[in-house]
Amino acid sequence: MRSDAFAIGDLPVGAAASARPIFDSQELESTPIGTIIAPLGDYVLVWDEDCLPPSKLEPWRHMADPLADDVVRTLGLKAGQDGLQRILEHLKLPESEQSESIKEFWAQIARDPPPGVSAVPSHDKTYTPRSTLATPNYTPPPTLAEGQAIFWRYSVQIFSALLHFSLAGGFSANRVMNVLRETSYLTGESRDRTYKRLLETTQAIMDYMNDMTPVTGTGWMSAIRVRLLHASVRVRIAAGMGMKKVYDDKVDGIPINQEDMLATLGSFAIAPLWSLRRMGFKLSSEEEAAYVATWRHIGYYLGIPSDKLAQHYSTVQRAEKLFVSNTMHLFNLDYITDDYRSTHTYRLLASVSNRPPRYNKVESSLAMSRFLLGDGLADRLALPPTPRLSAIKMHAGFWAERGMKAFGRAYRVGWEVKRIEMTRMLVLMIVCWQLGDRRTKFTIKEFAEELDKLDIPREKGEVKEQKEVNPDDDELDPEVRMGPEAGKAIVKRWKWLLIEMGAVVGGVGLGLAGVGYFAVRRYLL
Incomplete structure (x- = not known):
């Protein structure tokens, strides 16, 4: 079993080493609940009630x-x-x-999804991510x-x-x-x-x-x-x-x-x-x-x-x-x-x-x-x-x-x-x-x-x-400006962001180096 196998869900310590490799989906029909399996050898998970064998997927x-x-x-x-x-x-x-x-189709789609499916809280009907992006959480x-x-x-x-x-x-x-x-x-x-x-x-x-x-x-x-x-x-x-x-x-x-x-x-x-x-x-x-x-x-x-x-x-x-x-x-x-x-x-x-x-x-x-x-x-x-x-x-x-x-x-x-x-x-x-x-x-x-x-x-x-x-x-999107000038403007804004990042990182690095230099000098003297 690969030591770097990808873990899916909560796994016991050392589970990857004992995982059962699965390369044929039909093997899943007889896999006991609780078995640690490794589909394709790259992924490791516990086979449980949330997993479905082919016999349950075929009707879908x-x-x-x-x-x-x-x-x-x-x-x-x-x-x-x-x-x-x-x-x-x-x-x-x-x-x-x-x-x-x-x-009937319109009545189904012209509304929010039902409870348990909808991701829109009843007290907040904000459907766009703009305000959310402005305050990262x-x-x-x-x-x-x-x-x-x-x-x-x-x-x-x-x-x-x-x-x-x-x-x-x-x-x-x-x-x-x-x-x-x-x-x-x-x-x-x-x-x-x-x-x-x-x-x-x-x-x-x-x-x-x-x-x-x-x-x-x-x-x-x-x-x-x-x-x-x-x-x-x-x-x-x-x-x-x-x-x-x-x-x-x-x-x-x-x-x-x-x-x-x-x-x-x-x-x-x-x-x-x-x-x-x-x-x-x-x-x-x-x-x-x-x-x-x-x-x-x-x-x-x-x-x-x-x-x-x-x-x-x-x-x-x-x-x-x-x-x-x-x-x-x-x-x-x-x-x-x-x-x-x-x-x-x-x-x-x-x-x-x-x-x-x-x-x-x-x-x-x-x-x-x-x-x-x-x-x-x-x-x-x-x-x-x-x-x-x-x-x-x-x-x-x-x-x-x-x-x-x-x-x-x-x-x-x-x-x-x-x-x-x-x-x-x-x-x-x-x-x-x-x-x-x-x-x-x-x-x-x-x-x-x-x-x-x-x-x-x-x-x-x-x-x-x-x-x-x-x-x-x-x-396609009226807010998007097209043409060479619009492209140059995006590139320019990107350059300024990178310059700002470089200046900050460089400044912090120099500051830390200076602090370290004086600390060492004081210790040696």
Whole structure:
């Protein structure tokens, strides 16, 4: 057993040494409660009532989101149509002409989540993290605003985790890939197309972390549109309109089913926390609880049943153990290939290499994924070993990032607030620029029978991206200034922050050196 295995939950002293390695999820069916196990050899946890064997997860694969699916069928949503806008238009009809399913759907989403799921305290309806960021709290209550603030406080590391752990690992799970092939999502050979899809996912996450106010919040709107997109995928695949038309629901369950949804929620809520720990960032238990509570709140609007969220996302440890159970169930751990360049993981990471703002090589991304995923899962995704020099550079980067965080926490609050805000604006600027300063509405644009109607040119069997701006997209973020001058202003502000940090650290260092010099001199004399 690896001595540096990652601990999940509370473990007895020396538990890692006696942990039982698990490489086949079927072994979990007969694992006694209380057994210390090591899934893939990299993680260690106590198998208890919060863990679920495949036999309990398999029924979730045959559970969809029937209300959202019925809304899609009722509206007859076509490719490129904004589902949320169609709902709003439908609700303007005389009540006698309104569909019962649409009225029920609206009643469900146009409010806060129910107790046990909501992360908005009844006495405080603050849905945005702005005021929370201005007064950092490192032992926060588990509220939506606090969780959003934690996201932005650690946004650089969380975005890295979402790419190198959540997406690089998750989009290689066999059952997930079978759906992606039917929708042509992230499975093509076009590097730019994959990159754009990743940016759209980034846009959704940023929206969730800004304003989840029902009906009016940008994040709420994006969550409902994503939910309707998932429903559209299910309805179309069920109607035989997939790209490959080979999806077998008897084997893989309903497309984008409840296990898939909870596994995805875990990849956004739990994988970043694990990654932060691996990188050496010590979040308080209250910070972790607030972050998980925020994703539990968001999960309600994405269509995950309230009872599952209340049960499995009531604590960080329960959410972690569900995520482990999902991961073991979704991956075919016997699949190994020698050519890592042929894997979906490699293609996804290659799509973001040599891009602004850092222009990192793909080798750096491969090293980061191996480090965050752990060697057990990385080996099964065929990720290559990390060269020593790459590992040194990666850990040096962690030290620099931790140093900046420590300085911001120890120094004045205003410096840390400026750092967080500039990081947020930089990410927004990059996404705005790469998406053409337009907001995607998460609509289906490419499904088999509808491809020809969209007038999208083909090349070697692949659908190319439309070059013009999509007419159904909104301005991405009006507060973001674009252009060279805006970029120079951000860089200038960053330089002044670093200069201030350098001056303070240098001054303190000189002061300590002076005190030490005189103390030694006095002692010797």
